[in-house]
C-alpha cells in the first residue's frame with residue numbers, strides 16, 4: 001500500500017500506528033540492571049582502608065550473603081568508612097558502565113543507628129579529568145536517603161543525584177565537569193557518613209536495581225514527530241510534483257491550442273482573401289470590392305469611382321480565343337494596378353469591367369487618373385502568335401461625396417461609362433450630375 005496522507009485510509013492507518021507506538025512505549029517492560037545480580041558488579045566491598053584494626057570495626061554480619069554490615073569504631077581513625085561499594089568497572093578502572101539510559105534506582109535497605117540518613121553515591125570516571133590510579137578523581141554523585149524513606153523498597157530518581165560541593169572544591173575543575181553525568185559509572189555505594197567512635201551502625205542492603213526505558217519517551221515522541229513531518233513533506237513534494245506536471249501538461253496543451261488557433265486564423269485569412277480575390281487577374285473580385293467600398297463609405301470621407309470597361313472585348317474573344325481574352329484581362333488588371341496608389345481600391349467588377357475607388361479625390365483629379373489609365377491601356381498592346389491585339393478601354397467617372405451613397409455614385413459612373421461607349425469608346429466621361437471641384441477629403 002502506498003502511504004498517502006491525503007487518503008482517509010492512510011491517514012487513519014498513520015494515526016493508528018502512532019497510537020500503537022505510544023501504547024507500545026508504555027507497555028514495554030522496563031529495562032533493569034540488578035547490581036546484586038551475577039556478573040553485573042564486583043563486590044560488595046566493605047569501605048575499609050588498609051588498617052587491620054578497621055577489620056574489626058567494620059564487618060559483615062552475614063559473611064556468606066554479604067548483605068548486612070556493622071560498624072563500630074572504638075577510637076578515632078583517619079578514615080572511618082561505614083558502608084559497602086559495588087564496583088562496576090572491570091580490570092580497567094577507567095571502564096565503567098553507562099547508566100545514563102536508566103531513570104531510577106530501586107533500593108531496599110534498612111538501617112539501625114544514630115545517623116539521620118544513609119547516603120547513596122555513584123562515581124563516574126571521566127577521562128577528561130579522572131585518573132585511573134585515583135578513584136576519588138571519578139566524579140562523585142550522591143543523594144541522602146532519610147530514615148523515613150527507607151526500610152521498604154524505595155525508588156530514587158537518578159536526577160536526584162547531585163555532585164556535592166566538597167568534591168567540586170577538592171578538584172577545582174571547570175564548571176562543565178561538575179555537571180552530573182553517568183555515562184561511565186565505575187561504582188555505586190551505600191554508606192553512613194560522619195561516623196563517631198563508640199557509635200554502632202547496622203546497615204542491610206537487600207536490593208539495588210537500576211530501572212529505565214529501552215527507548216526513551218522523548219526519542220519516541222521525537223521519532224513520531226519526525227515521521228509525521230517526513231510523511232507530510234513527502235506528501236507536499238508529491239503534490240507539488242503532480243501540480244507541476246499538470247501545469248506543464250496544460251501549458252503544452254495551451255501552446256498546441258494557440259498554435260492551432262494561429263494556424264486556423266492564417267487559413268481563415270487565406271480563405272477570406274481567396275473569397276475576395278479574382279482568380280483570373282489576382283485583383284479584388286466583386287465581393288472584395290463591395291467590402292472595400294463599404295469600408296470607404298463607413299469612413300464617410302467621400303470618394304471618386306472610375307469604371308473601366310474594355311472595348312469590344314467580345315470581338316477579342318471571338319478573334320483570338322477565350323484564353324487570349326483571359327490574358328488581356330490579366331494584362332489590363334496588371335497595367336491598371338501598376339498605375340494606382342496603394343490607397344486606391346481596385347478590382348474586377350465583372351466580366352471585362354473593372355472598378356477603381358479613389359479616396360478623397362476631386363472628380364477632376366479622378367478623371368485625370370482615368371485618362372492616364374486609358375493611355376496606358378491603349379499602349380498595352382498584347383503580342384501573340386496570331387498578331388498584336390489592340391486593346392482600348394472606356395471610363396466612366398463619378399463622385400460619391402462624404403456621406404453620399406456609393407450605390408448611387410456607381411450608377412452615375414456606369415451612366416458616364418455608357419456615354420463614353422456611345423461617344424465612340426476609348427475615352428473618359430465624367431458624371432455631369434454631381435460635378436464638383438471641391439476636394440472630398442477633410
Ligand SMILES: Nc1nc2c(ncn2[C@@H]2O[C@H](COP(=O)(O)OP(=O)(O)OP(=O)(O)O)[C@@H](O)[C@H]2O)c(=O)[nH]1
Pocket residue numbers: 280309310311312313314315317321322323324325326329350351352421425
Ligand atoms: N475571355 C474572357 N471573356 C470574358 C470573361 N468574362 C466575360 N467575358 C466576355 O466579355 C465579353 C463582353 O462582351 P460585351 O458585354 O458584349 O461587350 P464588348 O464586346 O466589350 O463591347 P463593348 O463593351 O460595348 O465595347 C463577352 O463576350 C463575355 O463572354 C472572362 O473572364 N474571360
